[in-house]
Amino acid sequence: MADRIIFTGILILAAVYFYATAQIPSIEIGDPLGPKAFPRLLGIGLLVTGGILLLEMLRAGKTEVRDEGAKAPVEWRHYLVVGAAAIWTGVYFAVFEWLGYAIATTFYLLGLTSYFHKGRLKTNVLTSVLFSFISYFMFTKLLGVTLARGILPF
Amino acid sequence: METLTHILNGFSVCLQPINLWYTFVGVFLGTIIGILPGIGPSAGIALLIPVTFGMDPTSALIMMAGIYYGTKYGGSTTAILIRTPGEAASVMTSIDGYEMAKKGRAGAALAVSAIGSFIAGTIGVVALTLFAIPLASMALKFGPAEYFTLMLFAMTAVASLSGKSAAKGMLSTILGLMIATIGIDLQSGQSRYTAGVPEFQDGVGFIVVVVGLFAVAEVFRGMEEIYKGTAAKVIRISGKLWLTRDEWKRSIGPIWRGGIIGFVIGVLPGAGGTIASILSYTTEKRLSKHPETFGKGAIEGVAGPEAANNSDTAGALVPLLTLGVPGGGATAVMLGAFIMYGIQPGPLLFQNRPDVVWGLVDSMYIGNIMLLILNLPLVGLFVRLLYIPSGILYPLIVAISVIGTYAINGSMLDLYLILFFGVVGYIFDKIDIPVAPLVLSLVLGGIMEQSFRQAMTISGGDPVVFVSSGITVTLVALSVISISMPFILPRLKALKRASDDAD
Numbered sequence: 022m023a024d025r026i027i028f029t030g031i032l033i034l035a036a037v038y039f040y041a042t043a044q045i046p047s048i049e050i051g052d053p054l055g056p057k058a059f060p061r062l063l064g065i066g067l068l069v070t071g072g073i074l075l076l077e078m079l080r081a082g083k084t085e086v087r088d089e090g091a092k093a094p095v096e097w098r099h100y101l102v103v104g105a106a107a108i109w110t111g112v113y114f115a116v117f118e119w120l121g122y123a124i125a126t127t128f129y130l131l132g133l134t135s136y137f138h139k140g141r142l143k144t145n146v147l148t149s150v151l152f153s154f155i156s157y158f159m160f161t162k163l164l165g166v167t168l169a170r171g172i173l174p175f
Numbered sequence: 176m177e178t179l180t181h182i183l184n185g186f187s188v189c190l191q192p193i194n195l196w197y198t199f200v201g202v203f204l205g206t207i208i209g210i211l212p213g214i215g216p217s218a219g220i221a222l223l224i225p226v227t228f229g230m231d232p233t234s235a236l237i238m239m240a241g242i243y244y245g246t247k248y249g250g251s252t253t254a255i256l257i258r259t260p261g262e263a264a265s266v267m268t269s270i271d272g273y274e275m276a277k278k279g280r281a282g283a284a285l286a287v288s289a290i291g292s293f294i295a296g297t298i299g300v301v302a303l304t305l306f307a308i309p310l311a312s313m314a315l316k317f318g319p320a321e322y323f324t325l326m327l328f329a330m331t332a333v334a335s336l337s338g339k340s341a342a343k344g345m346l347s348t349i350l351g352l353m354i355a356t357i358g359i360d361l362q363s364g365q366s367r368y369t370a371g372v373p374e375f376q377d378g379v380g381f382i383v384v385v386v387g388l389f390a391v392a393e394v395f396r397g398m399e400e401i402y403k404g405t406a407a408k409v410i411r412i413s414g415k416l417w418l419t420r421d422e423w424k425r426s427i428g429p430i431w432r433g434g435i436i437g438f439v440i441g442v443l444p445g446a447g448g449t450i451a452s453i454l455s456y457t458t459e460k461r462l463s464k465h466p467e468t469f470g471k472g473a474i475e476g477v478a479g480p481e482a483a484n485n486s487d488t489a490g491a492l493v494p495l496l497t498l499g500v501p502g503g504g505a506t507a508v509m510l511g512a513f514i515m516y517g518i519q520p521g522p523l524l525f526q527n528r529p530d531v532v533w534g535l536v537d538s539m540y541i542g543n544i545m546l547l548i549l550n551l552p553l554v555g556l557f558v559r560l561l562y563i564p565s566g567i568l569y570p571l572i573v574a575i576s577v578i579g580t581y582a583i584n585g586s587m588l589d590l591y592l593i594l595f596f597g598v599v600g601y602i603f604d605k606i607d608i609p610v611a612p613l614v615l616s617l618v619l620g621g622i623m624e625q626s627f628r629q630a631m632t633i634s635g636g637d638p639v640v641f642v643s644s645g646i647t648v649t650l651v652a653l654s655v656i657s658i659s660m661p662f663i664l665p666r667l668k669a670l671k672r673a674s675d676d677a678d
Binding site: 024067141145160 | 226340342360362367394395401564565567570575577578581585591594606607608624627628632636662
């Protein structure tokens with residue numbers, strides 16, 4: 022199933038890439054190939070890859086032993102957890118410059134540790150606050166690395 | 176004679192107090208990165224690049240190389256104590272190393288992996304010192320067509336060896352090359368695939384891709400394991416951190432053989448430390464008088480693979496330094512770092528900047544000694560890192576990734592990109608698409624296109640230029656062989672099985 026989706030994805034990506042390549046304006050002075058030649062080659066390479074994947078799928082189809090027994094229930098809840106962690110990371114980035122690195126990171130870490138390190142509120146709060154503020158001061162004041170200041174006055 | 180002078184001068188560079196310090200910082204961080212699951216050498220090096228801006232390039236590169244080979248030492252500790260390789264190449268160590276730990280011989284397993292790593296790491300650096308000059312001299316004859324076909328070979332080898340499917344490896348390679356075409360085309364000045372986003376004019380930075388694919392994606396995988404409750408438990412170190420006379424006798428052969436196997440495999444593009452350690456493991460099992468003990472705590476199964484995955488790092492630096500073409504993910508990130516410091520690895524580097532090349536290579540002799548000290552008497556300290564709860568460790572890795580990424584340009588787009596590539600890396604892992612080929616081709620993409628266009632311009636647009644010399648023909652043939660190998664090998668095996676059955 023996954024391979025079929027990848028195969029379809031390859032075809033769509035190749036079509037989009039060829040279209041986008043055709044849109045590149047071409048001035049071929051001193052460079053006979055221009056900016057489109059290499060991308061076109063990549064588009065062809067992508068289609069060849071799709072062909073090889075199809076061959077692999079056919080070969081796997083021939084050797085596959087069909088399981089007639091009851092299928093195990095598909096476990097999907099962990100995808101929700103990973104999806105939620107990804108969204109939480111997106112929220113963190115959305116408020117990153119507004120709140121600043123130190124405050125946004127504190128909340129971000131607190132959110133994740135509260136779920137993935139349950140029942141240890143004190144440790145989680147301490148880790149989140151200390152890591153965020155110590156790393157902020159270490160990188161901005163000692164190493165001269167720029168991090169978003171946000172609403173903090175320092 | 177001149178080479179010998181350069182090699183000795185390299186020692187005067189790497190023995191400067193500041194460079195000794197950075198060697199130490201590199202191997203120290205490398206050990207930590209190797210021990211911690213969730214962050215490997217590629218992401219570790221990429222995250223440190225912004226912090227090293229403004230540093231002397233030689234010192235910065237010495238530190239990054241230290242991280243690279245230091246991770247191999249650290250990775251084995253995790254493999255032995257929690258049966259999870261802290262670094263992919265330690266996968267074979269986790270089999271017999273963990274079994275030894277379960278039997279109360281964790282100390283011996285850690286000792287043999289540290290000593291094996293030291294001996295083999297040093298074998299690797301000696302071989303790197305010996306082979307670098309002849310290869311660099313040969314590479315001076317390379318023109319754009321030779322470089323293009325060399326990169327083609329590196330990519331096809333990585334694509335076909337990285338995962339379970341050649342097609343998926345190729346897909347990953349082409350995606351990396353496609354990402355590399357985003358931005359202003361340097362030859363024509365045309366902007367390509369930027370979708371009107373001004374930040375994309377400079378292209379997609381390899382650091383954000385590496386951090387996303389190797390660090391953030393690994394965090395998502397780790398969080399999944401925490402949720403499923405499959406996170407590994409740590410075995411406490413037991414037994415003396417040394418070997419018995421019998422264990423020494425059984426280990427020394429595998430260490431030497433592993434050191435040689437690792438170096439040879441490291442030089443070849445694509446194969447890398449994981450394949451080197453698998454090859455060493457199977458060699459030792461075949462040579463052993465008691466193959467049945469493998470998988471049940473055989474010390475040879477730790478000594479050989481650990482030696483192999485360490486000398487592999489020195490081998491992998493051969494094509495990077497002499498040809499400017501890396502053969503895997505971590506060396507690709509190092510190439511990116513070299514370029515960011517305005518240094519182009521390759522044969523000319525040996526002539527123009529021998530201080531950088533030999534300072535870096537010679538620092539590896541020193542670094543290996545430091546690693547032996549860090550990973551034997553001090554291993555108990557590093558092991559404490561394994562007791563950091565994963566539920567705290569993984570969120571912290573994201574925060575560290577944010578610092579490393581935001582520090583480059585202060586760009587919010589870069590942060591969203593690490594999240595995007597993190598999700599992509601997680602999905603790719605689920606559908607068996609390897610990510611190392613993508614990083615390699617992303618870093619090499621620009622140079623590859625340039626070589627392609629230069630070669631075509633020189634030949635007046637005739638593609639025959641790519642099969643016009645002995646070197647290009649050989650490299651094209653090797654590329655075709657490496658891509659067809661996954662198809663040919665099963666057929667050959669089936670034929671052999673059929674003929675065996677007939678007999």
